[in-house]
Amino acid sequence: MELVRDLFFDYTLRTVALGAGCLGAVSGTLGTFAVLRRQSLLGDAISHAALPGIVLAFLITGSKDTLVLVLGAAVAGWIGTLLVLSVTRATRIPEDSALGIVLSVFFGFGLVLLTYTQTLPTAAQAGLDRFLFGQAATLLMRDVVVIAGLGAIAVLVVALFWKEFKLLAFDREFGASIGFPMRRVEVLLTTVLVVAIVVGLQTVGVVLMAAMVVAPAAAARQWTDALGSMVVLSAGFGALAGVSGAVISASAQNVPTGPTIVLAATVFVLASMAFAPRRGLVWEAVRRRRNRRVIRADAVLEDLYELAGQHRGVAHGHAIAVLETMAGGRRDVRRSLAKLQVRGLAVAQEDGTWSITPAGLEAAERRGRIGADS
Amino acid sequence: MSVRASERTRAPRVVEDEVKQTAAIEVNDLTVAYRDAPVLWDLDLTVPSGVLMAIVGPNGAGKTTLIKAILGLVPRAAGEVRVYGGPYSEQRNLVAYVPQRGSVDWDFPTSVLDVVMMGRYGTLGWLRRAGQRERDAAMAALAKVDMVDLASRQISQLSGGQQQRVFLARALVQDARIYVMDEPFQGVDAKTERAIVTVLQSLREAGSTVVAVHHALQTVPEYFDWVALLNVRLIASGPVAEVFTDENIRRTYGVPVPRANGTAAGDMA
Numbered sequence: 001m002e003l004v005r006d007l008f009f010d011y012t013l014r015t016v017a018l019g020a021g022c023l024g025a026v027s028g029t030l031g032t033f034a035v036l037r038r039q040s041l042l043g044d045a046i047s048h049a050a051l052p053g054i055v056l057a058f059l060i061t062g063s064k065d066t067l068v069l070v071l072g073a074a075v076a077g078w079i080g081t082l083l084v085l086s087v088t089r090a091t092r093i094p095e096d097s098a099l100g101i102v103l104s105v106f107f108g109f110g111l112v113l114l115t116y117t118q119t120l121p122t123a124a125q126a127g128l129d130r131f132l133f134g135q136a137a138t139l140l141m142r143d144v145v146v147i148a149g150l151g152a153i154a155v156l157v158v159a160l161f162w163k164e165f166k167l168l169a170f171d172r173e174f175g176a177s178i179g180f181p182m183r184r185v186e187v188l189l190t191t192v193l194v195v196a197i198v199v200g201l202q203t204v205g206v207v208l209m210a211a212m213v214v215a216p217a218a219a220a221r222q223w224t225d226a227l228g229s230m231v232v233l234s235a236g237f238g239a240l241a242g243v244s245g246a247v248i249s250a251s252a253q254n255v256p257t258g259p260t261i262v263l264a265a266t267v268f269v270l271a272s273m274a275f276a277p278r279r280g281l282v283w284e285a286v287r288r289r290r291n292r293r294v295i296r297a298d299a300v301l302e303d304l305y306e307l308a309g310q311h312r313g314v315a316h317g318h319a320i321a322v323l324e325t326m327a328g329g330r331r332d333v334r335r336s337l338a339k340l341q342v343r344g345l346a347v348a349q350e351d352g353t354w355s356i357t358p359a360g361l362e363a364a365e366r367r368g369r370i371g372a373d374s
Numbered sequence: 375m376s377v378r379a380s381e382r383t384r385a386p387r388v389v390e391d392e393v394k395q396t397a398a399i400e401v402n403d404l405t406v407a408y409r410d411a412p413v414l415w416d417l418d419l420t421v422p423s424g425v426l427m428a429i430v431g432p433n434g435a436g437k438t439t440l441i442k443a444i445l446g447l448v449p450r451a452a453g454e455v456r457v458y459g460g461p462y463s464e465q466r467n468l469v470a471y472v473p474q475r476g477s478v479d480w481d482f483p484t485s486v487l488d489v490v491m492m493g494r495y496g497t498l499g500w501l502r503r504a505g506q507r508e509r510d511a512a513m514a515a516l517a518k519v520d521m522v523d524l525a526s527r528q529i530s531q532l533s534g535g536q537q538q539r540v541f542l543a544r545a546l547v548q549d550a551r552i553y554v555m556d557e558p559f560q561g562v563d564a565k566t567e568r569a570i571v572t573v574l575q576s577l578r579e580a581g582s583t584v585v586a587v588h589h590a591l592q593t594v595p596e597y598f599d600w601v602a603l604l605n606v607r608l609i610a611s612g613p614v615a616e617v618f619t620d621e622n623i624r625r626t627y628g629v630p631v632p633r634a635n636g637t638a639a640g641d642m643a
Contacts, residue, residue, distance in 0.1 A: 036482065092409075163495055163503065171478045171492070177445045177471040178496030178548070179463075225483050225528040 020246030028238025049080025051110025317353025535566030
């Protein structure tokens, strides 16, 4: 409760929550397209490739201003991405290998630069290492303005080029056949993805930022079958994960923000995988159980039909024990009988035995015929 | 960005008389290679205006590559393609493309109507959104393939035949003069097969041209009036009655192909 109150009245916490919420919404929006295009790894490569850009931007300008560092990150991330795209296109190296190479080479270079920077006297309090795992507590209102501004541009581009991005994600060659230069559309979408990723680096860190691209979108996919609502849901999940993770980490000592936010996003993914209607595992289990019950009830009806045939009479009752034996000793014969009674296919006699009704006979015969035909 | 809405709507519509004289598609000296291996070799092909042409040939003959080269989707090593006398990039409003059904992810979060409306994106151009006009056109196209009642269905819940009809409707909504189809009959149910045949016939009656990659040799004379036999090189092309001979088929597939019993010829090559 106190945390919620602080969210509104504590300036630092409000700043942090605002920044993290914005970055979550932006990465959720762009993540939708990355996930649908099966390019989750690209997000990972971009965020790792951004690290040397951040350090170089500091080394060249000597400034720790967020906008400068974010621009450095964007340039490096963008170069890394274009490298992946052109290596894949021009050589026989498959895309996943190209991603892996760019990711590790850029990240390794970034770490070397980072280590070197920390030996410089001027960089004692540079605190660039916060870009590794993220630190929301250091967010200032200025940073939030940068995140919100760049994020708004990214979301605006998605809104403007909505149908072009949809074409790219669904049927690229058809898009090319009707005259859209799909390579340029792809570069545009990727550029916006780079923007969405680099605005989150200070808060979430380069190591885990990819999770903010993938997790909200993966969770959103479970709930909807329309691209529009998937983007909105994904942005919402991302924002919620950002706010909750950042607030938890900012209010505790020495908890890095990146992992906390990612854990929050993971909760959304797990909950969605479990409970989403139709695609969710729980829903699936319930449906399977229901199907099994129907099948079992049908099997009991068949057994009753067979017994009626042996005893030359519908009204003759049969003990549950007999039916249980016929069902291979299953214990839920009673439940199946109750179901059949509701459907008017079987009826309980006064002595507790069961028999098939004329309607049940008909149903069993119809089923038998269909079974024989097929 | 090179394509603006204004340019696209001004794209040349061919005058009716001109259509009758000019070939719908004219392919000259076309060579396409993947890596070092030629997929199509020095190919000349004329598709007269108003015919229904089947492209047949064994697996790996370059059938899909040929239609992708016509549509400018694969780079040409040599040669040129003209559509009603002009390059494809200037004439694309006259051409509609039906890709292979398996070329997209049918689990994509979108509806049947939405996919069909994509056929209007080209005329809409950049930035403009699809509206009521596009919706109406898409519904009319869905009616032609008997899919109106499935318009709001999520595409992952379609059968293979229904998927094929969605792609066909998306091409019909483009209101083109030439329809280029990649295996429209591949793995579809009887109802879909009839629907496609009906659409093909009404396209012919409207004077449109159809070029379709086709696998089942035994239905070529029934569904098409022109045929191109292809195996990296063009073996023969012309009216079915003249060029769809046992001799030409043997030269295309390399082995005698039983045509009557429904054996897929491509499997034997």
